[in-house]
Amino acid sequence: MSTRTPERAALPPPESPEAGRRRSVVLRGVLARWGLRGTAILYLGLMIALPTFAVIVHGFSDGLQSLRDALAAPGAREAIRLTLVLGAVTAIVNVIFGTLVAYVLVRYEFPGRSWLSTIVDIPFAIPTLVTGVMLRALYGPNSPIGSFLEGHGIKVIFAQSGILLALLFVTLPLVVRTVQPVLLEIDETEEEAARVLGATRWYTFRRVVLPKLRAGIAAGGLLAFARAIGEFGAVVIVSGNIVGRTLTAPVLIFQLASQFKPEEAAAIATVLFGISFVLVLVTERLVRGKAPA
Amino acid sequence: MHWGFIAIALLYVGILVLAPLVGIAWVAIQAGWSTIATTLRQPDVVHAFYLTAVITLITVAVTSVFGVIVAVVITRDRFPGRPLMSAFVDLPLAVSPVIVGLMAAVLFGRGGWFEPWFSSHGIQILFAVPSMVLVTIFICIPFVIREVVPVLKELGVTEEEAARTLGASSLQTFFRVTLRNIRWGLLYGVALSTARAIGEIGAVLIVSGAITGKTETATLIILRFFDQYQDAQGYIVAITLALVSILLLVAIETFKRRQERMRQT
Numbered sequence: 001m002s003t004r005t006p007e008r009a010a011l012p013p014p015e016s017p018e019a020g021r022r023r024s025v026v027l028r029g030v031l032a033r034w035g036l037r038g039t040a041i042l043y044l045g046l047m048i049a050l051p052t053f054a055v056i057v058h059g060f061s062d063g064l065q066s067l068r069d070a071l072a073a074p075g076a077r078e079a080i081r082l083t084l085v086l087g088a089v090t091a092i093v094n095v096i097f098g099t100l101v102a103y104v105l106v107r108y109e110f111p112g113r114s115w116l117s118t119i120v121d122i123p124f125a126i127p128t129l130v131t132g133v134m135l136r137a138l139y140g141p142n143s144p145i146g147s148f149l150e151g152h153g154i155k156v157i158f159a160q161s162g163i164l165l166a167l168l169f170v171t172l173p174l175v176v177r178t179v180q181p182v183l184l185e186i187d188e189t190e191e192e193a194a195r196v197l198g199a200t201r202w203y204t205f206r207r208v209v210l211p212k213l214r215a216g217i218a219a220g221g222l223l224a225f226a227r228a229i230g231e232f233g234a235v236v237i238v239s240g241n242i243v244g245r246t247l248t249a250p251v252l253i254f255q256l257a258s259q260f261k262p263e264e265a266a267a268i269a270t271v272l273f274g275i276s277f278v279l280v281l282v283t284e285r286l287v288r289g290k291a292p293a
Numbered sequence: 294m295h296w297g298f299i300a301i302a303l304l305y306v307g308i309l310v311l312a313p314l315v316g317i318a319w320v321a322i323q324a325g326w327s328t329i330a331t332t333l334r335q336p337d338v339v340h341a342f343y344l345t346a347v348i349t350l351i352t353v354a355v356t357s358v359f360g361v362i363v364a365v366v367i368t369r370d371r372f373p374g375r376p377l378m379s380a381f382v383d384l385p386l387a388v389s390p391v392i393v394g395l396m397a398a399v400l401f402g403r404g405g406w407f408e409p410w411f412s413s414h415g416i417q418i419l420f421a422v423p424s425m426v427l428v429t430i431f432i433c434i435p436f437v438i439r440e441v442v443p444v445l446k447e448l449g450v451t452e453e454e455a456a457r458t459l460g461a462s463s464l465q466t467f468f469r470v471t472l473r474n475i476r477w478g479l480l481y482g483v484a485l486s487t488a489r490a491i492g493e494i495g496a497v498l499i500v501s502g503a504i505t506g507k508t509e510t511a512t513l514i515i516l517r518f519f520d521q522y523q524d525a526q527g528y529i530v531a532i533t534l535a536l537v538s539i540l541l542l543v544a545i546e547t548f549k550r551r552q553e554r555m556r557q558t
Contacts, residue, residue, distance in 0.1 A: 032463055033370065036365060036366050037366050039359070039362050040359075040362055040363040040367075041378070043362070044363065044378060044382065044434075047430060047431055047434060048381050048382075048384055048385065048431065048434065049381060051393070051396035051397070051399075052384065052396065054399045055392065055395055055396045055399055097301075097302075097305045100305075101302045101305065103298070104298055104299050105302075108295060108299055110299055112303070116303060116306060117546075118546050119307075119310050121545065121546065122310050122314070122538075122539075123310065124485065124542075125538040125539070125541050125542040125545060126492065127492025127493075127512055127534055127535075127538065128494060129494045129515055129516065129531070130317075130492070130515070130531045130535050130538070131313070133317060133515060133519075133527065133528065133531040134313035134314060134316055134535070135313050135316075137313070137316040137317040137319070137320040137528060138313050138315075138316030138317070143316065165309070169309055172306070172309065226387055229389070230387075230391075230392070232390050232495035233390070233492070233512070236494075236516075237516065237519060250390075250392075250495065251391075253389070253391045253395065254394075254498065254499060257394065257398060258499070262395065262398055262402065265395055266395055266399065269389070269392040269395050272389060272392065273388055276387040276388065277384065277387040280383055280384075280386060280387040281380065
């Protein structure tokens with residue numbers, strides 16, 4: 001995910017109003033402009049627009065019948081419900097802790113701060129399947145921690161809590177890196193003024209910082225949710241894919257596709273994809289829409 | 294209060310993110326060096342790594358070159374429908390990888406939109422490497438673009454204009470000025486795409502058929518090992534990928550910091 005800052009309040013605008021209207025040198029010349037523009041349109045059109053359209057058309061090729069058939073499959077409804085619930089829990093938990101981590105990274109100086117920042121980015125670099133494998137190594141029935149927990153009746157691997165851990169892992173940087181730039185822009189002097197006037201740190205956070213953070217936090221949470229409901233690699237190896245208990249929607253889509261039921265798979269996929277896409281669009285508006293203080 | 298917050302943050306990240314890394318290292322080492330060596334020398338494992346490398350290379354090359362072109366067009370060109378282009382760029386981030394695999398199946402599978410043309414020419418897309426490359430490209434499209442666009446936006450056209458007035462051609466301007474200015478953002482995007490391409494499983498699982506020795510990537514072979522109860526080998530290949538990812542992470546962090554430093558000047 002990009003960690004770009006939405007607005008750079010610190011930098012002066014690099015162009016005068018007239019300069020903004022001038023074309024870039026690189027695009028000078030009709031041939032260059034249309035050549036580049038055409039390439040970009042072809043690239044995105046063929047690689048993204050076309051496949052998306054194809055799946056949506058396929059999903060609705062039978063009208064809503066494909067969707068009804070898909071939902072009638074054993075465990076389908078539970079899978080969708082589980083996916084949405086786990087996605088929501090993931091988003092909420094990581095919004096709380098992710099915001100905390102972002103706050104700590106931005107406002108505090110302490111030894112190991114850059115290490116913390118790097119560790120937060122680990123989920124961006126690690127393959128999702130390897131994430132699942134790591135969780136299995138740590139909490140699986142054959143591991144010391146796993147067998148200890150199972151002795152107390154807590155099952156992590158091949159249970160919903162394992163899925164949750166996997167989802168929390170992969171979405172943490174999304175929240176932290178979405179909230180962090182917003183925090184960076186908030187003027188610290190307002191917080192300092194509040195402290196000087198006698199407010200506790202918690203009160204300051206609640207009344208001064210949080211209102212400004214709302215858009216960033218919402219964006220982070222929505223991104224985490226969208227990501228979580230689509231997660232496959234980590235989930236497939238950690239959950240055991242038990243129908244009705246730990247089967248999630250993405251795994252269900254995969255199973256339907258492998259069973260050569262592409263219409264049903266596409267129907268559920270379209271629903272899932274629709275939710276995610278709308279969320280990402282809303283997030284973009286939230287992140288871009290807020291004006292610097 | 295400070296130390297409480299810091300402690301909670303460190304604890305959360307430590308337990309959630311660090312502990313699993315330690316766990317897998319421990320399990321892999323427990324397997325013993327001889328198992329590690331034999332596993333990594335197995336022909337199917339070697340082929341899997343090779344295939345992952347090839348797919349990643351092609352993906353990163355394509356998404357970088359076309360990504361820069363799209364970034365230039367998005368930031369410097371003005372035409373109706375430009376915001377739509379931006380939305381499309383972000384689309385792969387919203388899509389579950391299994392859905393991407395499904396897209397390829399719908400387009401190139403039996404009865405698919407393009408299947409007749411390709412099979413009449415004897416070219417196999419699905420259950421072969423081409424489809425694996427295509428889906429990985431789809432998934433990696435946003436990374437370079439999203440990192441280069443803000444840099445281009447901030448830089449503005451003044452430097453490019455200056456080069457132009459000094460007599461540089463468009464091509465010279467692009468390579469000597471634009472490309473040089475976006476280099477850290479570009480490298481950051483490249484590193485992110487590389488990591489994502491190496492780690493791809495969902496889409497590749499659907500389109501590849503996971504044919505051992507032909508269409509099995511590193512991630513797919515891990516999945517097969519666990520399916521076949523060869524856990525130890527699965528852990529070994531997994532930790533190899535994890536090590537590669539950590540190296541990539543170092544690159545990612547370096548490029549990210551260079552880019553941030555550059556944007557502050």
